[in-house]
Amino acid sequence: MRSRAVKGTYDVLPDAQPAWTQLERAATRVLGHAGMQRLTTPVFEHSEVFDRSVGESADLVVQKEMYRFEDRGGRSLTLRPEFTAGVLRAFVTHGMHTWPTPVKLWSLGPAFRAENVQRGRFRQFHQLNAEFLGLPSPLLDAEAIALLHDLLSALGLSDLRVKLGSVGDPEDRAAYNAYLRDALAPHAGELSANSRARLDVNPMRILDSKDESDQALLAGLDKPLDRLGPDAREHLDQVAQALSDWGIAFDMAPSIVRGLDYYRRTAFEIHAEGIGAQSALAGGGRYDGLVETLGGPPTPGIGWALGVERVFDAMREAGTLHTGAAKPDLYLVPMDDLAVTEAAELARSLRQRLTVTHAYTARKPAKGLKDADRSGARFAALRGERERATGVWTVKNLATGDQFESTTERLADTIDGTS
RNA sequence: GUGGAUGUAGCUCAGGGGUUAGAGCACCGGAUUGUGGUUCCGGGGGCCGUGGGUUCAAUUCCCAUCAUCCACCCCA
Incomplete structure (x- = not known):
């Protein structure tokens, strides 16, 4: 009997409970005032739900890092590694495409990934997730990003960096991947092992590499943003315009990419300083087509997820995190x-x-x-x-x-x- | 999977090849048989992570292993 929590998990002691109340209240207020409704889904789903959402070209690690098990009835079940797939499954299950559009849902709870731990990264971690379904409008993208920004502000975080980019439409992405493959293939020998493997599967991911020689090879090449199709370009411009109009500062991120296949067009992240190597507080993007993949009607959508532990970390740095166990009168x-x-x-x-x-x-x-x-x-x-x-x-x-x-x-x- | 650092009391940490291993905080009791916080006194608590090796002797040195942290990797 080892009296220690499982690696990558932790106990939330009474002293830390107020932070969770603080987060829940802020979300209820900020997101609720935008007409968002709270949805709670199970922490596990049929494995198929995640397999279908993840797509084929996603790195194998994604599969490896899922907590998957068979129940006594022989069903393959998986602890959710993220919220989107389960939320969209519920969207389909309950016929939410018949609800007034857009359907705006938020959720809060644990998610699970069998990764190695470090600061800001756990095996059972928590996300505050938001999904905006039913409209392709760039206004909805801007609203999603603005709400994320407003929520973080309500939690006392002001030193934030919003990075906005686009992975383009599927055909843009295919074209860009082909471009990268052609451009890098002659230099394959100079790429890091990881990047060389990606050259076949998902060349865009090479942009994420921290390897110096990889980055040197990429330096002279076009970024995804340079090669967006006219529709995706127009969409991105409108999102950017709305954010500017609303006074939300952001940086264009020409090489923002996603590990999962289902993302298209808008992609964004919010980073904070001072919380170690895992600085991304939240990220998200548009995933038109994913609902269909999960067996529902064609439904555009955009969503984001906020890493609760990292946000608490940033709030602790900022001195805005509520602490202290409840005391009697x-x-x-x-x-x-x-x-x-x-x-x-x-x-x-x-x-x-x-x-x-x-x-x-x-x-x-x-x-x-x-x-x-x-x-x-x-x-x-x-x-x-x-x-x-x-x-x-x-x-x-x-x-x-x-x-x-x-x-x-x-x-x-x-x-x-x-x- | 890789690298580095660290494992000693509930917590934060000091120490050191040689008899019963220390501090601060915390805990319990007393000073205080009707008045807390401050102070003073006393007390309980430790396979010094685990296994092996070297040695007359290991908590200390060496190796392995496990764990924790940070970073790499990865990041839905």
């Missing part, structure tokens, strides 16, 4: 056995209005007040023979040291009014 200290019963009963009745905890055994006042202090309570109320004689509790404001007596009937009012 009042801590009751029984000073004899009869008072123990009285404290339990009083706590129960006061809990309609206040957060109340108490000692479960008789305590000397010094110990009881120490307990109260450690609980973080604002007030302590003590009860012994002396109080019982007059039907009161001795109440002490633990911050100021002020002390007074109060009947059980008035206790809640007294403390409410003093806070």
Whole structure:
């Protein structure tokens, strides 16, 4: 029995819970005000859902890094490595194409990838995901990016870099891949091993390489953005125009690419400084055609996912992350056995209005007040023979040291009014 | 899969081939049989990650292994 969480997983202790509340509230407000609705889907799906969405040319690693298992009925199931496929599966399952367009959904929860861990990267990690379905309009792309930006701002993050690009339409991508392949093939021997493998499968991914000689070879070549078809170019320009109109700063990213096949046209990422090598807080893109792949009607869509752990990391750097376990309003200290019963009963009745905890055994006042202090309570109320004689509790404001007596009937009012 | 760093108390860490391994914080008790935080005193807690090797002797040195962190890789 190893008393340690599985590699790449972690416990969210009471002290860290407020951050999750903070995130959930911000999302509910910012996304909710845009008419987005919350959707919760299962953490696992039939493996086929992810296989179909991932596509054929995606790196084999993508397959390898999925947590996949057989259940007792022999079904192949997979823990979701991302949200999009499951959300779109639900879109199809529930016939959401008949809902008013666009359908705008957000989700929050864990996802799973069997990767090696490092700062900002876990095996069970969490994403806040958003999908905007049913319209090809560039306005929807801009809205998606703006909402992501607004949500991060609401969380206190201002030092952000928005990178906007486009992977083009499928035919643009095919043409660009062919161009890259032709241009690089004569220099295949100079490419890194990884990039050489990609030359066949998905040459665009070579743009992601950090290898210096790879980048040197790429330096003189056109970027995907240089070779967009007129439609994709027009789409990107309109997204950029909308963002500019709305005052959202961004950088054009000429060589932004995606590992998955289903992306087309708009692709974007948001990065933060100061949180280590894994600096991408969120990323997304347009995936017209994916719903169809999953068995639904042809439906355009765009979406993004925000990495919760990385966002918390950035918020910690920015000093905007909420921390601290919840503390009671009042801590009751029984000073004899009869008072123990009285404290339990009083706590129960006061809990309609206040957060109340108490000692479960008789305590000397010094110990009881120490307990109260450690609980973080604002007030302590003590009860012994002396109080019982007059039907009161001795109440002490633990911050100021002020002390007074109060009947059980008035206790809640007294403390409410003093806070 | 690769590289580097680190594994000693609940936490953060110091130490060092030689008898019972230390500090701060935290925890428990006492000073305090009706008053917390500050202070003082005392106490409980450790297969010094694991296995092997060298040695009269290993927590210390060596090797392996596992784990953690950071980075590479990868990144839906």
